[in-house]
Amino acid sequence: MQRGKLVECTVLLVEDDASLRQTIRDVLELEGYRVLTAADGVDGLDLLDREEPNVILLDLMMPRMNGYQFAESLAGRKPAVAIPIILLTADARAPDKAQQVGASAWLHKPFEIDELVSTVERACDDALSGS
Amino acid sequence: METNDMRPRSSFDTPIALDRDVFMRQLITSLSYLNEGILGSDLAGAYVMNTGLSMGAAIEEQYKAFWGIDRPFTLEEYAHVIVDLKQKIRGNFSLVSADPDKVVVQTTSCPFDRLVQRAPSLCFMTSSVFGGIAARNFGYAKVVLHKRIALGDPGCLVTVYLRRTPEAEAAVGKEYAPDVEQASPDIAAQLHLMDRVRELRRALVQNESRWEEVVRGAVEAIALVGPDGAVSYANPSWREMLGVEPGELVGGSLDRLTTPEDQPRLAAAVAGALAGTRAVGEHVRLRHRTGGYREVVLNAGPIRGDHGRLSGAILIFHDVTEQRQAARIKEHLLAAASHEMRTPLAAIRASAELLQRASRRPEGIAPDRIAQWVEIILRETDRLTAFGMDLIDTARVQEGALRLNLERLDIRELAAEAARQAERSDRPNPPLETLVPPTPVWVNGDRQRLQQVVDNLLSNARKYSPAGQQVTLQIVRDAGGAVLRVRDSGIGIPEQDLPHLGTPFFRGSNAAADAYPGIGLGLYLSRAIVEAHGGTLRVESVEGAGTTVTVVLPAADAAG
Known part of the structure; x- marks a missing residue:
């Protein structure tokens, strides 16, 4: 089902690994989402200046500016950025990490496509319904 | 089972060789002490124990051996024994007279007053030596003690009858049979006990010292x-x-x-x-x-x-500190490896699922997408394989089991290969500059392993550098050897971290543990490989300005 098509949801994917970045983008685009990609926190912030994604998919381990630093930067912006964050992590302590960066959901690598899609869908619903 | 046989039991197997004179003195000294119930020298006791003889028989045997005779004593010899004993023991007796019928000895310290009513066997010298020897050598002996008549004279007279004369028959004393050992039962028992005590004490000391050695040496x-x-x-x-x-x-x-x-x-x-x-x-x-x-x-x-x-x-x-540390490193290795593998696995899984969906509903999927997903699976699989090999290498290095295939190698070729790979790569790398001399720089090296080192150093330089900033790979030959240097202008390494580089899993304090990719094996392995070649790897860095890693390898001869 291509939920994304009903009301277009834009996802900002911040992930340094090229292969994973491509596959996640392909999955989401096939589901009808619009996907913006950044290879690290710096590029991610740049994109935020120019675009307005509805959901952020955030990796932690990145060079130049990692996921923690990115989230901190977001939190410091004025006006406040209220975009829901989905954390992508290889760490078993995903819930703790999610809390640390203010994420509302997390995905533990490796994940199934269904998991990825349904998590993004939920986040999109929340974002677009204004809750 | 109780036995009345009170003869001393032998407990030592080794015969004792020593100066006869010394031995005799010791033997006799033992006898003199036995009177008082004090046990005598070890050697004498040992001799008696060993031979099973009484003291008197032992003395007799010694004298006969010394004189080289194996027949009964003559009267002169018997008398001589008594005189000699006195001299050796500084004894309290002396020969008064000797004739074929009897020998008379006078003693000065024999406690006659106690003994007068008792059997002469209580006075050891008298019984065993005088009586026993006489009986064995003359076929008859009777020992009679008299108190000296003269007032003020302590001691007693000991008459040893050597022939069964009427006078002998009439006298009151102790008769000795020639074929019976006359060792006093009390003394034999004491000797036996003394021997056992000695043995036990020696065993105890030996035992204690043996165990003490074990404990001390542990x-x-x-x-x-x-x-x-x-x-x-x-x-x-x-x-x-x-x-x-x-x-x-x-x-x-x-x-x-x-x-x-x-x-x-x-x-x-x-x-x-x-x-x-x-x-x-x-x-x-x-x-x-x-x-x-x-x-x-x-x-x-x-x-x-x-x-x-x-x-x-x-x-x-x-x-077990070292073992625990090694175990912890292994645990960390496993945990970090598992963590590190998850991103490639996520890409592989997602790609495979996409291919699976595409195979069920191929419409709407561009063919080049299919090719890309397949490429991702292959690439990430290769990456995981290389990573697995790094893990094994790390384990080998930990165990000191890294093997090298050495060949004569011009290290400029390593730089050339690195340059080729940089060009081929489609990732947004910073440009790689290579500086090599015009003439070969020879080393004896393992080509594959040294390329691994170069790849790792370049990878680190790129990883920790801002995109677009140049990385330099330089090769020179100087007095120190063959030098390979990688320089970047990236985030650098804080001074306090420099000593810890090359420890497995170490990642600098300015790269938050979860934030930078890689589990820090690269530099550890590179250093191990370089050192296995007999070389050195040195890191110089200024935080925020950049890092230079210098590898020096022993140069090989120009000839060949």
Whole structure:
């Protein structure tokens, strides 16, 4: 089902690994989402200046500016950025990490496509319904 | 089973060779002491024990051997024995007269007043020596004691009848049969006992010293504690393990050597051992004099004294710090490896699922997408394979088992290969500049491993550098050897981290542990490979400005 098509949801994917970045983008685009990609926190912030994604998919381990630093930067912006964050992590302590960066959901690598899609869908619903 | 045979039993097998004169003196000294019930010299006792002879027979044998005769004594010889004995023992007797019928000896300290009513066998010299020897050599002996008549003369006269004359028959005394050993039962028993005591004492000392050697020489730190839990003995290994003098531990408790967390378990193990229960494999930390801690395994057991009564405990501490560290590194390796593998696995899984969906509903999927997903699976699989090999290499390095295939190699070729790979790569790399001399730079090296080092150093340089900033790979030949240098202008390494580089999993303090990719094996392996070549790897860095890694390898000869 291509939920994304009903009301277009834009996802900002911040992930340094090229292969994973491509596959996640392909999955989401096939589901009808619009996907913006950044290879690290710096590029991610740049994109935020120019675009307005509805959901952020955030990796932690990145060079130049990692996921923690990115989230901190977001939190410091004025006006406040209220975009829901989905954390992508290889760490078993995903819930703790999610809390640390203010994420509302997390995905533990490796994940199934269904998991990825349904998590993004939920986040999109929340974002677009204004809750 | 009780036996009336009181002859001394032999317990030593080795015959004793020594100066006869010395021996005789010792033998006789023993005899003189036997009068008072004091047991004499070891050698004499040993001789008697060994031969099963009485003292008198032993003396007789010695004299005969010394004189080289094996027939009965003549009267002169018998008399001479008595005179000689007196001289050797500085004895309290002297020969008065000797004739074929009897020999008369006068003694000055024989406690006659006690003996006058008793059998002459209580006076050992008289019985065994005078009587026994006479009986064996003359076929007859009767020993009679008289108190001296003259007032003021202590002692007694001893008459040894050598022939059964009427006078002999009429006299009151003790008759000796020639074929019976006349050792006094009391003395034989005492000699036997003395011998046993000696033997046991020697065995005990030997045993104790053997066990003491075992405890002293043990690698483990061993402590004995008394029932109150205080240390009564500590072996020398405490010095090696904790830098503590064994003497300092005596009288105190071992509690103060451990951490507050471990104290209850240590105390429980000691208390348990004192109560009779063994504790095996208790892990505790003990503080080294220099402040650090050693991880040890404790085995504690009870010590039992007389009748199995609990009299203390023995504590054996085995230092396992290095093993624990190695185990921790392995655990960390596994955890980090598992973590590291997850991103490639996520890409592979997602790609595979996409291909699966595409195979079910191929419409709407561009063919080049299919090719890309397949490419991702292949690429990430290769990456995981390489990573797996790095893990194995790390394990090999840890165990000192890294093998090299050496060949004569111009290291400029390593730079050329690195440049080729950089061009081929489709990732947004910073440009790679290579600087090489015009002439070959030869080393004896493992091409594959050294390329691995170059790849790793370049990868680190790129990873920790801002995109677009140049990385330089330089090769020179100088007095120190063949030099390979990688320079970047990236985030650099803080000064406090520099000494720790090359430790497995170390990642600098300015790269938050979760934030930078890689588990820090690269530099560790590179250094191990370089050092296996007999070379050195040095890192210089300024935080925020960049890093230079210099590898120096022993140069190979120009010839060839």
